[in-house]
Amino acid sequence: MSLATESRVAQAAEEYRPLDADSLPAYLAGVDSCAGKLGGGADEWQVDEVGDGNLNLVFIVRGSVGSLVVKQALPYVRLVGESWPLPLKRAYFEHEALITEIDCVPELVPAVYHYDDTMALTVMEHLTPHIILRKGLIAGIRYPNLAEHVAEFMAQTLFKTSDLYLPASKKKARNAVFCDNIELCKITEDLVFTDPYRIAELNRWTTPQLDDMAAKFRGDAPLKLEAQILKEAFMGRAEALIHGDLHSGSIMVTETETKMIDPEFAFYGPRGFDVGAVIGNLLLAYFSQTGHATADDDRIDYGIWILEQIGLIWEGFRNKFLRLWETEGRGDIYLPELFDDPAGATTLAAYRDVYMKEMFHDSLGFAGMKMVRRILGLAHVEDLETIEDPDLRATCETKALLLGRELIVNRRKYDSVASVVSHAQKLQKGAEQ
């Protein structure tokens, strides 16, 4: 984009206004980088509003040459309405996180064409024919590269934004920026870590089937304690720039491609929160499969495929992260020069295993938190919501809740994905008997 255009855009956008299908073409016409991608004139562009998330406007714009996506923040939570205001600055954090991710793994995130701070708007690559991973998991589709890609995304972003890689000054500066993403962090703090464990107006669940279970969780002191311990970690441990919302609705897929989207919840937090989001949502998908069985497909094999992906993702992430640490650990902690003799190398290598084991335990705890909040809290998942028979849905949800609780309370007892998978299968079988 030329400087002249940039200045014109800045001028045009002195005040925030939400765009719609009518006003969007004129806006995009003023942005060379976007108009060029679409081709032809603004009057030929086809605009569809497709936002199915909880917070924002999302448009797909198609021109004669190409297409793009426009994501604009609204000054309130879309899922709830204007009664729940939410600052536009989240678009800033999303863009900052996106360009950081592009630095790390350009092939695993959408390209960014344009960002407008005043309009709280980002124009990016139209991912097509990608679909949301969650819909693929509901449809029973296998993605052969998914585990590899998700592992790569997490290893690169969670390593290269941390003290293991960045100089202290750079990491502190980035941490300071994201400290201001207060409101979106607060949503997670409340909806994931607190509300499911107390009477809260926004909670909902499959009723009356889960009434007893919800009450039991609200009275479960060890569970509530571990939830708060994890909340303290979420609020206090600035390990890396985490995506902050890495569920299967934030991953777009084709059979061969995988793209992580929507990092507006990004901030410096515990790495395990991202890993746990992935694991927890795959476990929700696993337990929902019974609800999507048909006469042709009992979904048992597909359930096994999902569980295998959890193992592949964790092991892939672990190996990639360790390899990055070994080869690019140039940050200000665990300085290589301190461990360059044989005893030092052995000691550091052994500790890296401990480090990854602790991250695994964190991940399981956060996975459990993510599972529980999607069944007893405000925001639910399509995997379970689309199971029409409430008894069947409640059966799936009960198993997921039981595993979620187990992962939260006893996460430190699990030393491998295999033992988690085995527990999941035991719960699944128990319910089938």
Next chain:
Amino acid sequence: MSLATESRVAQAAEEYRPLDADSLPAYLAGVDSCAGKLGGGADEWQVDEVGDGNLNLVFIVRGSVGSLVVKQALPYVRLVGESWPLPLKRAYFEHEALITEIDCVPELVPAVYHYDDTMALTVMEHLTPHIILRKGLIAGIRYPNLAEHVAEFMAQTLFKTSDLYLPASKKKARNAVFCDNIELCKITEDLVFTDPYRIAELNRWTTPQLDDMAAKFRGDAPLKLEAQILKEAFMGRAEALIHGDLHSGSIMVTETETKMIDPEFAFYGPRGFDVGAVIGNLLLAYFSQTGHATADDDRIDYGIWILEQIGLIWEGFRNKFLRLWETEGRGDIYLPELFDDPAGATTLAAYRDVYMKEMFHDSLGFAGMKMVRRILGLAHVEDLETIEDPDLRATCETKALLLGRELIVNRRKYDSVASVVSHAQKLQKGAEQ
């Protein structure tokens, strides 16, 4: 100070310039709050430069009515010289930390009369007849209220700046401010956590007596690993606004009063770093006592008194912190409403003990780091430096190094101050045999 005066001061101070005994009176004459405290005219004020720290200019100014202290940052490390530049903004962080501490414990910090951002200068209460605690410990003076005051200062500041007390938004905002105290954090990161464990130009020690010990520490893989684990905690765990440099040179005392000064290293870090600074410096004082023995006083009883203070400080801190948590735990973690039934109350109470035990282990680890860096690193302590006989000094230092290493490597094995004290006494006796 009137608005008019404030504006005049702002105008006069458009550019930073280091003050001296000649220029300081004219500066203070322009600040009503200061001129009034001193009384009389600027030409009657007596100015003494007394900075014995490593970084700044410190003046005592006396007038006919009263006196005050002026602390001004220099754009370099005073101890090293202009070759080591250091940003003036540290005066800003010191002032921010001071006013936060004043909010928590006004009686335990100096009153602030004036702050000038451009001049990187704070005017504050002249603490008199207070002396630096370190000098009192060298002189063998007992302070009956010291433990109580230090415990109170740490409990209040480390509780009331944390997620246990502040709303998440406020804590995140404060964390963001202090993330920018990059350069002073970096000094600690390098000088405490790294340099003593590698060949570094600025290191020094009692040579040749400690040459072997220094080499052994540089080759001690388990020690270096734990040092780096503690460094990661220092750089990543935003638990509370810590003082950041709470050694016995940052505490001023009379027989009855105690004031914590110089929080320019303040940032959001692990609470144990402050507690450990106090404990580590008292242990250094303990091991140095043999070097200060005279014909009249073998200092054995005084050594016991010092060790008792460590127990009183930890227990006092622990009890005060727990009491604050129980009565004012209104932050966004461990919400009281989640634990208001009998099972919840029991579970939370038991966890608070675990929480404090983990903080104790952190504190011991950081205490050990503080001890080692004062013997093998750049900045040493008067407790040991004033022992003129190098053999005697090295004997004291060796014992301190051995305990320091023990606390760093095996901190998790210590469940009480009594067991630490017992180990310290064993080392002390061993050397006396």
